[in-house]
Amino acid sequence: xxxxxxIHFETGGRETIDITAKVSSIVxxxxxxTGLVHVFMQHTSASIMLCENADATVRDxxxxxxxxIAPDADPEYRHDYEGDDDMAAHGRSVxxxxxxxxxxxxGELALGTWQGLYLWEHRYQPHHRNLMVTIQGEGxx
Amino acid sequence: xxxxxxIHFETGGRETIDITAKVSSIVxxxxxxTGLVHVFMQHTSASIMLCENADATVRDxxxxxxxxIAPDADPEYRHDYEGDDDMAAHGRSVxxxxxxxxxxxxGELALGTWQGLYLWEHRYQPHHRNLMVTIQGEGxx
Amino acid sequence: xxxxxxIHFETGGRETIDITAKVSSIVxxxxxxTGLVHVFMQHTSASIMLCENADATVRDxxxxxxxxIAPDADPEYRHDYEGDDDMAAHGRSVxxxxxxxxxxxxGELALGTWQGLYLWEHRYQPHHRNLMVTIQGEGxx
Numbered sequence: 119x120x121x122x123x124x125i126h127f128e129t130g131g132r133e134t135i136d137i138t139a140k141v142s143s144i145v146x147x148x149x150x151x152t153g154l155v156h157v158f159m160q161h162t163s164a165s166i167m168l169c170e171n172a173d174a175t176v177r178d179x180x181x182x183x184x185x186x187i188a189p190d191a192d193p194e195y196r197h198d199y200e201g202d203d204d205m206a207a208h209g210r211s212v213x214x215x216x217x218x219x220x221x222x223x224x225g226e227l228a229l230g231t232w233q234g235l236y237l238w239e240h241r242y243q244p245h246h247r248n249l250m251v252t253i254q255g256e257g258x259x
Numbered sequence: 260x261x262x263x264x265x266i267h268f269e270t271g272g273r274e275t276i277d278i279t280a281k282v283s284s285i286v287x288x289x290x291x292x293t294g295l296v297h298v299f300m301q302h303t304s305a306s307i308m309l310c311e312n313a314d315a316t317v318r319d320x321x322x323x324x325x326x327x328i329a330p331d332a333d334p335e336y337r338h339d340y341e342g343d344d345d346m347a348a349h350g351r352s353v354x355x356x357x358x359x360x361x362x363x364x365x366g367e368l369a370l371g372t373w374q375g376l377y378l379w380e381h382r383y384q385p386h387h388r389n390l391m392v393t394i395q396g397e398g399x400x
Numbered sequence: 401x402x403x404x405x406x407i408h409f410e411t412g413g414r415e416t417i418d419i420t421a422k423v424s425s426i427v428x429x430x431x432x433x434t435g436l437v438h439v440f441m442q443h444t445s446a447s448i449m450l451c452e453n454a455d456a457t458v459r460d461x462x463x464x465x466x467x468x469i470a471p472d473a474d475p476e477y478r479h480d481y482e483g484d485d486d487m488a489a490h491g492r493s494v495x496x497x498x499x500x501x502x503x504x505x506x507g508e509l510a511l512g513t514w515q516g517l518y519l520w521e522h523r524y525q526p527h528h529r530n531l532m533v534t535i536q537g538e539g540x541x
Contacts, residue, residue, distance in 0.1 A: 120434050120538050122505060152261050154297055154393055156436055158503050160512030162452040168357050170303040170349050175337040179346045180353055182335050187328060187354070187469060194464050196457040208451060208458050209465045216450050216515075217501055219358055221299050221391040223263060228391050230301030233357075250503040250510050252436055254395070254536075256261050293402050295438055295534055309498050311444040311490050316478040320487045321494055323476050328469060328495070360499055362440050362532040364404060369532050371442030374498075395536075397402050 121148040121253040128246055129239035132203070134167070134177045137249075138235045141220075142227050144251055153222045153255015160248045163207035163240050165214040171234025184210050207240035214238065222255055262289040262394040269387055270380035273344070275308070275318045278390075279376045282361075283368050285392055294363045294396015301389045304348035304381050306355040312375025325351050348381035355379065363396055403430040403535040410528055411521035414485070416449070416459045419531075420517045423502075424509050426533055435504045435537015442530045445489035445522050447496040453516025466492050489522035496520065504537055 123144065127135060137157075145155050159166050170176045188209030191202035198204055220235070221228040229235075239245060264285065268276055278298075286296050300307050311317045329350030332343035339345055361376070362369040370376075380386060405426065409417060419439075427437050441448050452458045470491025473484035480486055500517070503510040511517075521527060 122434050122503065152263050152393075154395070156501055156503065158501075158510070160510070160515065162450070162512070162515055167353060168303070169353055173338055173340075176346065176349050179333075179336050179338050180350060182333075183329055183350045183354075188465055192461075192464075195461050197455055197461050199455075205458065205461045209462060212449060212451055212462055213354060213465075213469070213495060215356070215497070219297055219299075219360060219501060221263065221297065221393045223391065228299070228301070230303070230389065233301065233303055248512065250505065252434075252503045254436070293404050293534075295536070308494060309444070310494055314479055314481075317487065317490050320474075320477050320479050321491060323474075324470055324491045324495070354495060356497070360438055360440075360501060362404065362438065362534045364532065369440070369442070371444070371530065374442065374444055 125249050134236045134238050148253045150255035151225045154219050156219045156252040158250045159216040165238040166218050167236045167238045170232050203242045210240040266390050275377045289394045290398050291396035292366045295360050297360045297393040299391045300357040306379040307359050308377045308379045311373050344383045351381040407531050416518040430535045431539050432537035433507045436501050438501045438534040440532045441498040447520040448500050449518045449520045452514050485524045492522040
């Protein structure tokens with residue numbers, strides 16, 4: 119069984135958006151009982167990220183850390199045509215991830231207790247983001 | 260053919276544990292000849308990591324590098340309820356990985372000569388860690 | 401439907417090589433219409449990376465950033481038997497990725513407009529690199 123659909127999010131500029139409920143609902147609609155769901159970000163300046171979902175300060179601190187790894191407006195950047203966040207966004211994307219696969223067990227996303235799936239927008243301005251969700255696995259019987 | 264099972268490790272606190280043999284044995288039991296095995300860490304403060312397995316100093320040096328990327332007890336952290344390693348562990352997890360897919364060829368994990376698969380515990384204290392292993396592929400005939 | 405083949409690249413030493421066309425052509429030959437392609441680097445000193453493909457300065461700047469995360473010849477390294485780039489290459493590999501899965505839609509790689517897939521060689525010297533490509537999905541009808 120294969121199920122594939124593109125989903126869309128309007129971001130408000132640099133931020134994290136919890137997409138767990140959306141992906142979970144697509145998993146349920148697919149009727150796959152045992153399998154995998156693959157989530158793919160079709161852009162190079164935003165990420166797919168799995169992290170702790172109980173306390174928003176975790177994502178504040180991740181913002182602090184990634185701002186050191188791929189700083190805005192770094193004086194050594196050559197690629198800065200679209201502003202201070204242009205190259206930073208590409209770096210933030212490469213040092214995190216654009217794709218993830220998650221297990222499906224008993225028809226549900228098999229995440230740990232405190233795991234949430236996030237879209238991480240790296241640009242300052244709001245963007246329209248396309249994600250491709252691909253589900254495969256076995257159904258009942 | 261699908262095969263899925265949860266496996267468990269008791270870590271001794273911050274360390275790397277070679278899980279290649281365990282995953283290889285599950286692959287062999289599955290009888291899949293050509294396919295993929297997906298290994299997923301169901302926690303946000305430990306990682307799945309693929310790295311050189313011949314010399315343990317590689318993992319010592321990775322510890323040095325990741326300690327700079329996501330330092331313990333960073334004064335800018337807001338999320339520090341569980342101690343100096345709390346937010347560091349989440350950062351270490353996000354900047355490495357929680358999931359990996361590996362090819363299965365001729366019924367075996369198709370790793371390179373010096374590649375080993377590791378569980379990387381990021382917390383100071385021993386933890387019980389759950390990983391979901393999902394195998395899919397073709398068998399004989 | 402499963403299709404698996406090993407592909408090879410001769411790198412010229414530290415550099416990025418666009419492998420999108422090669423992977424795309426294997427996807428087309430597989431005749432899979434809806435599915436996933438998994439690309440796996442069978443080495444621990446080179447990466448698979450997805451990034452912006454329109455402007456080469458993005459990859460120049462990524463080189464700058466990763467050189468800070470996993471510096472060559474770091475005085476704290478213990479693993480330096482093969483030279484200044486030995487441990488740096490392992491670190492660069494761990495903090496990026498060795499594997500990626502990409503969606504296949506309507507028989508084509510479903511990348512975003514500006515996404516390219518790259519082999520990132522981290523060693524100074526030219527190397528022979530083996531990648532395993534595994535494709536699965538549904539064909540016509």
